[in-house]
Amino acid sequence: MxxxxxxxxxxxxxxxxxxxxxxxxxxxxxxxxxxxxxxxLGEIVEKKPIANNIVLEFSLDLRMRDVTREYVRFRELQTGKKGGSRVYQMLARRGTVETMRRIIVSESPGFAFLRDHDRLELAFETLAADSKFAPILGQQIVEIARNRLEKAKAVIAERKGK
Structure with missing residues (x-):
């Protein structure tokens, strides 16, 4: 290639x-x-169908990049410190699916930060919990993400209730 x-x-x-x-x-x-x-131009070339997983992976990659960009902006606004993210490097080195799996396997400080600021829409767990991505992430990753989000939403609800 x-x-x-x-x-x-x-x-x-x-x-x-x-x-x-x-x-x-x-x-x-x-x-x-x-x-x-x-x-x-008259050069007949057969079209190959694009596998659904490739489209899903590309869609997830775009969403991960968008969420990362928004997360970095939000964190800078909240902390007053310039920052970046290692996500882009991970995506380049490991690919979309492996990056998402590594992030979801254990709760990150970024997730705790987003939970504490009630911004779970910027968490990768929110992306991973989307059943649309289950074919490429696997049901286990989807369930881990959903469980973590459920617990975080309970923490947020409890905090708001006080």
């Missing part, structure tokens, strides 16, 4: 935007566009 370097940031941004709109991978997006153009 070889890599393709896209040196024009504007073109790369268009490709990423198209992939996001189509909810597919960059590779699949480029493949579809190239196949369509070859077919238009």
């Amino acid at each position: 070889s890599a393709v370097l896209i040196s024009d940031p504007e073109i790369e941004a268009r490709i990423r935007r198209l992939a996001a709109l189509k909810q597919t991978t960059i590779t699949a997006t480029i493949g579809e566009v190239v196949t369509a153009e070859l077919n238009r």
Whole structure:
């Protein structure tokens, strides 16, 4: 397998935007566009169906990145300190599914921070609890996330009730 370097940031941004709109991978997006153009020019190329898991994984990746961005902004606003996140590095090194699994297996300080600030919508557990992602994450991860969220919501409700 070889890599393709896209040196024009504007073109790369268009490709990423198209992939996001189509909810597919960059590779699949480029493949579809190239196949369509070859077919238009008379070079008939058969289209391969994209596996549902690839689409799910891409969708989860986008949501993880969005949530991470919002979490970092929120944490900076609350603490007054500039910060970042190791999530992007984990996604690059380990991939979407393995990153999510590693984060969900044990409760993180980030989850506790979000629970304490009643912002569970920014927790990866909220993403993992979505049954849509069960085919790629596995039922065990979904259940861990749901249980943790349930307990956190109880803590929040108790705190608000006092």
